[in-house]
Amino acid sequence: MQQLSGNLFIISAPSGAGKSSLIQALLAQHSDMQVSVSHTTRAPRPGEIDGVHYHFITVEQFKALIEQDAFYEWAEVFGNYYGTSQHTVRQSLEQGIDVFLDIDWQGARQIRQHTNSAIGIFILPPSLEELENRLNTRGQDSAEIIAKRMAEAYSEMSHADEYEYLIINDDFALAQREFSHIVLAQRNSFDSQLSKHHSLLTELLAKAAK
Secondary structure (H helix, E strand, O other), rough: OOOOOOOEEEEOOOOOOOOHHHHHHOOOOOOOOOOOOOEEEEOOOOOOOOOEOOOOOOOHHHHHHHHOOOOOEEEEEEOOEEEEEHHHHHHHHHHOEEEEEOOOOOOOOHHHHHHHOOOOEEEOOOHHHHHHHEEEEHHHOOOHHHHHHHHHHHHHHHHHHOOOEEEEEHHHHHHHHHHHHHHHHHHHHHHHHHHHHHHHHHHHHHHHOO
C-alpha cells in the first residue's frame, strides 16, 4: 500500500476485553477517525443497525465478494464470516482519516501481507475470571457461546506478541488514556506528518539544507 494521509490501526482482543468501548471513546473526541464497518454473515444482535455496526449479508453474498477480491481481509469466526472492504479503507485513508480495524489475529496477519504501515494494538483483560464475568454481564450470549468465547480467548491472546502495543484493560480510564496516547503519537510520527504536510516540509527542509 502506498503512503496515505490517514493512519491504519489494527485493534485486536478476546471478546469482552473492551476494545470496542476504547475505540468508541476515542472516536467521540475526534471527527477525523473512524472504525471500519465490516461485512458479516452473522445475525444482528439486539440494537445493532445494518450499515452502522456491520453490513449484514448472506453467506452466498459474502462468498461472491471473496471471488471479486473485494475484501482487505476476511475470516471465519464461530461459523460466521467477517470481512473488511478494501475500497472503503483506502478511501478513508486517502482523505486523511485514521481507520481502526476491529479484527482478530487472523485478519491482522492478512492486513500485514498488504502493508507494513499498520499499527497493531492488542487489548488484554486483567484476568480470565474478569473476562468471563464481563461476557456474562453483557447478557448478549448463551452459556454455550460464552464457553466457546472463553476457549477462543486462549488462542487469541497467544498472538498478542505480534502487535506493536499492548494495553491491559483493568481500569478503563487508564486504558483509555494509554490508547489515546498511542494513536496520537502515531499521528505525529515523521512519516505521518510528511504525508499530511508534504509541501510544507519539503519547503522547510529544502531551505534548511541550503
